[in-house]
Amino acid sequence: MNLLEKNTTFKPLYSLKHSAINVYFSKNSDDFVVREKPLYEFSNQGEHLIMHICKKDLSTNEALQILSETSGIKIRDFGYAGLKDKQGFTFQYVSVLKKFQERFNNFSHPKLKILEYFTHHNKLKIGHLKGNSFFIRLKKVSPSNALKLKEVFTTLNSQGFANYFGYQRFGKFGDNYLEGIEILKGKKVKNPKLKNFLISALQSEFFNRYLSKRIEFSHFIKDFNIKELMQLYPLSKEELQILKKQKNFFKILKGDVLGHYPYGKCFICEDLIQEQERFLKRDISALGLLVGKKAFESLGFTKKLEDEIFKELLEFKQQLQGSRRFMWSYIENAKFHYNEEKAHIVLEFFLQKGSYATTVLEELLHTNLKLDC
Helix, strand or coil: CCCCCCCCCCCCCCCCCCCCCCCCCCCCCEEEEEEEEEEECCCCCCCCEEEEEEEEEECHHHHHHHHHHHHHCCCHHHHCCCCCCCCEEEEEEEEEEHHHHHHHCCCCCCCCCEEEEEEECCCCCCCCCEEEEEEEEECCCCCCHHHHHHHHHHHHHCCCCCCCCCCCHHHHCCCCHHHHHHCCCCCCCHHHHHHHHHHHHHHHHHHHHHHHHHHHHHHHHHHHHHHHHHHHHCCCHHHHHHHHCCCCCCCCCCCCEEEECCCEEEEEEEHHHHHHHHCCCEEEEEEEEEEECCCCCHHHHHHHHHHHHHHHHHHHHHEEEEEEECCCEEEEEEEEEECCCCCCCEEEEEEECCHHHHHHHHHCCCHHHHHHH
């Protein structure tokens, strides 16, 4: 199947096997709250002003537009560590030169507040965050579904989750990646940020497809016997026996690109037994491919799997920078509370940067939030 054809539907595989759980979820300011955690402490010295802001039902770009129009400062002069959802109540940090601080003294807006100021030596840039804390309220939850959700949430908290890119990456109709391939083929796009976003959506689409293939592989290793697996994959009996013995659901492979979790240098998996132990301790995780000339190369069976999924994108490899992204990530600081009287569940957890709370919710509920929200 040509993955670049229009109307090619893709539904990621889940790591957990259970039926869909029927609840009500809405990304609004009461039920969806995001708090950004900075990558480093602010020194309170330097020429850059760091503003801690909270916004209600505004995207990061819309918030910057408001700050720009109020202060007269150009949007490009603001810095930020990451984009936040439009729907919901979100907290994040933005920066601007300290000399402009007086321009915000009388700032007032019904959907945007400046909570506090810091100073620092450098401007905030994309990636200057550790991650995000989430507060999510689910409604219309029956007692039986609450028990089921608690069990699934506990399992995810214990084993981790498939780190898919969330639906936000792919646009209203889920087809941003098709525009990305047209750009690589020569289509002109004047807005450089839009151009980069669409190309990134293309890389993300293929990353998700590859990750789904690895989830399928992990299920097969668990569910099939050695003889059956030897008919499916070009792996030796010894390799398959080692994979069978891996305690983790997500199976790491010899030749995988691994990285120290949650950030660290890439390296090739050579000793499956040794690396499995480090994987279980969450010291390392496996990294999937974002196609490009600078991406760390995998080896062996992993390389064959990647070439199979990414073949339609590899011809554009030299046009892209490329990198690696964790395929398997973890929930931290997890809390679960059920109010039976109101039929509400509150979930609280922290995710490292680059992971999506909606991805966790889709794994929990086994439903497509893009369609349901």
